[in-house]
Amino acid sequence: LAKTTQPISMDSYEGQEVNITCSHNNIATNDYITWYQQFPSQGPRFIIQGYKTKVTNEVASLFIPADRKSSTLSLPRVSLSDTAVYYCLVGPLYSGGGADGLTFGKGTHLIIQP
């Protein structure tokens, strides 16, 4: 399984763009990169998924360099409600590794201040 490394915590302010980087040096050829968001006492929610280059949806952008050994989740103009834990998963499409089970690391606790 590709192991991921991401910062334990980050702080930012409302209206700013936030970039969270995830390292995955031993990513396999058929692995995808998936990001989840989790609010306290709720289940994780899928944000975005990509394989290479750039992916954008209504919530975020995902930048993946050519070597795919890292990826960056970009949240444009964050608000207080973006305060959450963000998880980077690497593995088969939508699966994030661990056979059929999603393998979550510690995640990045993002705190947005006014």
Next chain:
Amino acid sequence: KAGVTQTPRYLIKTRGQQVTLSCSPISGHRSVSWYQQTPGQGLQFLFEYFSETQRNKGNFPGRFSGRQFSNSRSEMNVSTLELGDSALYLCASRYDKNTEAFFGQGTRLTVV
């Protein structure tokens, strides 16, 4: 379309008791997975059921078990509860492998 529903939302049990948690997946989804989340260990995969069969299992003791019914609803059971079983138990449903997983809001279990 209704989301994943977990019941109950909160539960308090005494050491040594057993507990059963329920998960109703999104209509049409055949796979239900269960996860345990604690501050120390984070989110850990317990097991997955697909079409009433356990398809995969995480590294948890045999006190943790589950089952899935023909309507895809799933239950997990924890016997002989220990203090360390206090956690948020989450279930996720998806149509099959390689499709997006949707999580419920979880059941907060407190063992005293």
